[in-house]
Amino acid sequence: MPQSIEEHTGARIADYRKLRQLTQTALAQRAFLARSTIAKVERGLAPATPSVVAAVARVLQVDVAVLNGQPYISELQQDHLDRLISPLSEALDLYDLGPDPHITPRLIGQVEDDVKALCAGASATEYKDIGSKLPGLLGELTTMVSLLPPSEEYRLAASSLSWCYWVAYEFTYRVGYHDLASIALERMGWMAEQAQDPLLLAIRLNKRSSMLLRRGNNQMSLRVIARGHDLIDQVERPEGVDALAVSGSLHLASAIAAAQAKDADAVSGYMGLARETAEKIGRDVPEVYWSSFGLTNVRHFDVATNVELGELGEAVKLSKKLHFPETHPRMRVGRYYIEMARAYAQMGRAEPAERFLARARRVAPQQARYHPLMRETIGALVRRQRRAPESLSSLAAWVGM
Incomplete structure (x- = not known):
């Protein structure tokens, strides 16, 4: 059934607030928000922003997804995406079952091409192809990794499988299945270790920090990002484009975490580091570790962090100077x-x-x-x-x- 116009996040916040026997003032004080913000959100007159929802969810002891009303079953059914969740969930459970006797893996180069296409689809938010093709690739690569001895081919297969788990994370997270997204993220880290790729592990930590921010845990998010920078220091060429792109993305993630914490000075510092990193690369690199990093993305986050800080006039001013290239x-x-x-x-x-x-x-x-x-x-x-x-x-x- 379609969602009623009155069935919004603010209304759900009001319901849970009353269940917890809290006034708007009490909830606002415990969530470190203004009572007027709570009042407007509950009435649906102001958008329930991620930072507000995370702060309130922590006080009300309820998951953010519950307050947001996700997943959206009716819309998933209309887009024929609901039928993709079950096979993907089953494919995520294959990780420790060994080779499938009914699967004969192709050459690793052929599989890598398919994985790259799926990653491009995730970046373009083309979910239908992801849901229909990803389970088969997960089965094929799980079998391949199980059969191969330690070798360069094994590391390539492990890397491809890790990227498949990244795609699974992107798909399930975007359509509201956050429990499955967490599982996919854990599998991604496990395979990235097998691939012996510190940058892939850092990308996984970037996504983990996003999950933490969703729950309003800014400090833990920053700790996770700091661990990602430690991993980048382990690569052979920390000043190479790949390492710089991943590092720059981590700086931007830190800036968003600081913005949610309303720490303008920290935001400025992290954005400065991101800008320096982008200038070292000198161009946008959208497909390098699928970080979509570059000067364009830094300008985007200049706007995004100002929105998060409540500096709306400055955000609008900066947005006038932002132009996305066709390839973004x-x-x-x-x-x-x-x-x-x-x-x-x-x-x-x-x-x-x-x-x-x-x-x-x-x-x-x-x-x-x-x-x-x-x-x-x-x-x-x-x-x-x-x-x-x-x-x-x-x-x-x-x-x-």
């Missing part, structure tokens, strides 16, 4: 449009907010359809108007409201 990953572009829609909604500017929501849908439709902040922003805009324009009503229906 749609996942990043779509995320930027959602962030800008949130900023304009918080500023009470409905028209540009709706315009950015429409852009997010156009550039990365499946990401936008399942992003909780997309729904929250649409809902806040609808509830603020006596009569929503047809374009906004259409967006609300599309995301299942």
Whole structure:
């Protein structure tokens, strides 16, 4: 069934707050938020941002996914993605079962090409191909790794399998199956160790930090990122493009963690390190370890961190100077449009907010359809108007409201 316009994150926060016998003031004090913020979010007049949801979830002792209302079963069924969850879940359980006698693995080069295509699909938020092709690749590579002796071919197979687990993480996390995403992330780390690839392990820690941020654990997230930098120091060429791209991505992750903690000085420091790293590379490198790092991404995070800090005017000013090249990953572009829609909604500017929501849908439709902040922003805009324009009503229906 479609989600009612009143079934939003703020309404669920209100329900759990009452169950915990807390007033809005008490919840705000324990979550280190303003009572007015709680009031607006509960009424659906302001988007429930990730940092607000994480802070409130910690006080209410409930998972963030529960407050966000994920996963979105009705929309998954419409997109024929619901039927992909079960086979993917089963494929994630193959990791310790040894070779499948019914599978004859292909040459590693052929498999690597398929894995690269899946990684490109994940970066483009093309979830249907991921769900239909990933389980088979997981089975084939699990069998290959089980059969090969220690060798260069074994490390290549382990690396490909680790990237498959990365794709599994991206897919399940984006459509709201966070328990499966956590499992995929653990499997990714295990195979990255077999591949003896410190950069792949650092990428996995970057994703782990995102999971921690989702729960509002800023300090642990920063500790995890620091461990990622330790791993980068272990590579043969720490000043090579690959290592710099992964390192730069970790600096950006640190900046977001600091922004959620409202530490503007720390944000400035981390963004400075990211900018220095991007300048060393001198160009965008979207496919290097799928980090999508470069000067464009640094400018994007300049905007994103200002939105997170509440410096909305500065975020809008910086956004005027940001232009994405054609090759920039749609996942990043779509995320930027959602962030800008949130900023304009918080500023009470409905028209540009709706315009950015429409852009997010156009550039990365499946990401936008399942992003909780997309729904929250649409809902806040609808509830603020006596009569929503047809374009906004259409967006609300599309995301299942």
